[in-house]
Amino acid sequence: MxxxxxxxxxxxxxxxxxxxxxxxxxxxxxxxxxxxxxxxxxxxxxxxxxxxxxxxxxxxxxxxxxxxxxxxxxxxxxxxxxxxxxxxxxxxxxxxxxxxxxxxxxxxxxxxxLVIISPTDRDLILEGSETRRKFMDGVISQGDKLYLDALLKYNKVLSQRNALLKYFAANRTFDETSLEVYDDQMIELGQIIFQKREKFIEEFKPILQKRYEEISNSREKISLTYRSQFNEEESYKTILKSGLKTDLQRQFSNFGTHKDDLIFKIQSHSVKKFGSQGQQKSYLIALKFAQYDFLKSHYGxxxxxxxxxxxxxxxxxxxxxxxxxxxxxxxxxxxxxxxxxxxxxxxxxxxxxxxxxxxxxxxx
The missing domain is CATH 3.40.50.300 (P-loop containing nucleotide triphosphate hydrolases)
Structure with missing residues (x-):
């Protein structure tokens, strides 16, 4: 293009x-x-x-x-x-x-x-999980319409569930049946999102490793880990149920794929906490060029x-x-x-x- x-x-x-x-x-x-x-x-x-x-x-x-x-x-x-x-x-x-x-x-x-590299991308390393989810979502969505559709629907259901939690608090009421309607949708859509993210990270990791070695001229070993509540042994429905008290107190959905994160490490240490500026910079550039390689190889x-x-x-x-x-x-x-x-x-x-x-x- x-x-x-x-x-x-x-x-x-x-x-x-x-x-x-x-x-x-x-x-x-x-x-x-x-x-x-x-x-x-x-x-x-x-x-x-x-x-x-x-x-x-x-x-x-x-x-x-x-x-x-x-x-x-x-x-x-x-x-x-x-x-x-x-x-x-x-x-x-x-x-x-x-x-x-x-x-x-x-x-x-x-x-x-398209791939963009900007000084603002340092937020990928330094800020919270939302920034890293957006990066992951942006890469997958460019070539997977099913993923993008599931993600948009999930975010809409999440917004509706959060609104219902606020309604319960404001009116001092609770309706388990109404909440389960949203829970069931979140579970179905969340499973699609989780599986596609997991597959993406599995393919993306070796590409990232190769790019980091090229950019940093280093033999340091880096790692990328996808962290999700879906990885727990409990079923997702059980996780939602066990977190209901917290959700009602905070009037917000605290469990789901909207809480997923990516963990960046060099030599088994957090890039954010222990990486030098040079290491953080190299990891970030490697992420973006790995993104380029992934899009190029997958979508021709x-x-x-x-x-x-x-x-x-x-x-x-x-x-x-x-x-x-x-x-x-x-x-x-x-x-x-x-x-x-x-x-x-x-x-x-x-x-x-x-x-x-x-x-x-x-x-x-």
């Missing part, structure tokens, strides 16, 4: 801009605040129907305006694809592919395989790779290695953002015969 042209209207800091892309390497440069990250985010928006950095849609509209539009022209093998996402305040977001509206934006997920296409402020994460030798991989066709199309044009071009020149430098200070 190759992005040929991107057009924005009233998206974040841009009034209007149109950019044509090189099929391999595109370098967005300029001072901080000029909009480099926003360009990459617009590409992500076309792939996932939402911003990577701010999921509140209305806050992606340029200040003082009431709508935005993002339009991308793609090349998929011999086919041309046009994807448009737009939003007007007070209305629902719309997505179109080749002129046809999607009834649900979730139907579009997986059409444009080379995802678009977005590297936001990559020099914040890797030294020039590592960036040079990545650019070399792209040039030698191991990877597909890549977009890089950086504040230093000379530094970026020097690294790219060493490895690429053709590329495009886009200085946004000259574009807006």
């Amino acid at each position: 190759i992005l040929k042209k991107l057009s924005l209207i009233n998206y974040k800091n841009f009034d209007q801009i149109s950019i044509e892309f090189d099929s391999k390497i595109n370098c967005f440069v300029g001072k901080n605040g000029i909009g480099k990250t926003n360009i990459l985010d617009a590409i992500y928006h076309l792939a996932f129907g939402k911003s990577y950095f701010n999921p509140i849609t209305s806050q992606n509209v340029k200040h003082g305006e009431d709508f935005f539009m993002i339009e991308g022209d793609f090349e998929n093998g011999s086919k041309s694809e046009k994807v448009i996402t737009s939003f007007k305040k007070g209305q629902r977001k719309l997505m179109k592919r080749n002129g046809k509206d999607y009834e649900k934006i979730s139907e579009h997920i997986g059409t444009i395989p 296409v080379k995802p678009i790779l977005l590297l936001d402020d990559i020099f914040d994460k890797l030294d020039e030798d590592r960036v040079s290695q990545i650019v070399s991989m792209v040039t030698h066709a191991e990877l597909g199309q890549m977009c890089i953002s950086d504040t230093h044009p000379d530094r970026t071009e020097e690294v790219v020149k060493k490895n690429a015969n053709h590329y495009k430098m886009i200085n946004l200070e000259n574009e807006i």
Whole structure:
């Protein structure tokens, strides 16, 4: 999948801009605040129907305006694809592919395989389990519609169950039959989610190990463990029953696949607690390139790779290695953002015969 042209209207800091892309390497440069990250985010928006950095849609509209539009022209093998996402305040977001509206934006997920690496990804290491579940869900959902459908339904049931728990507390009442309706749905959907996550991690671990060794030039052994309440010997229904008192007290569902987590370790020690900055950085980059490898091998296409402020994460030798991989066709199309044009071009020149430098200070 190759992005040929991107057009924005009233998206974040841009009034209007149109950019044509090189099929391999595109370098967005300029001072901080000029909009480099926003360009990459617009590409992500076309792939996932939402911003990577701010999921509140209305806050992606340029200040003082009431709508935005993002339009991308793609090349998929011999086919041309046009994807448009737009939003007007007070209305629902719309997505179109080749002129046809999607009834649900979730139907579009997986059409444009994409991997993004950003400084904000450090949250994968440092923050709570929700961030790591989102990472896992994002990888699996790009190629598994059944998983995405089960996940969306599960989250809806979870929200309804939580609302019922709050209703019980507010009205000092309890109806076990009503609660069991949601419990049964959570068990059925949760089992699908668990099985697919478990299978994914089993396949993903050796890919991650290989990438970590390449990126860190290290013989350290890393591990990735999927932790879920489904791993307990008790049945899931028993777990829900035993946790009911806690749920009623907290007015929230405390047991289920929405509590799953990924455990990152190096040499049997927690990356979060004991990993050096270099180890954390290497583990994170390995995760993202393993994601790329997984999507590429499973779904037969080379995802678009977005590297936001990559020099914040890797030294020039590592960036040079990545650019070399792209040039030698191991990877597909890549977009890089950086504040230093000379530094970026020097690294790219060493490895690429053709590329495009886009200085946004000259574009807006």
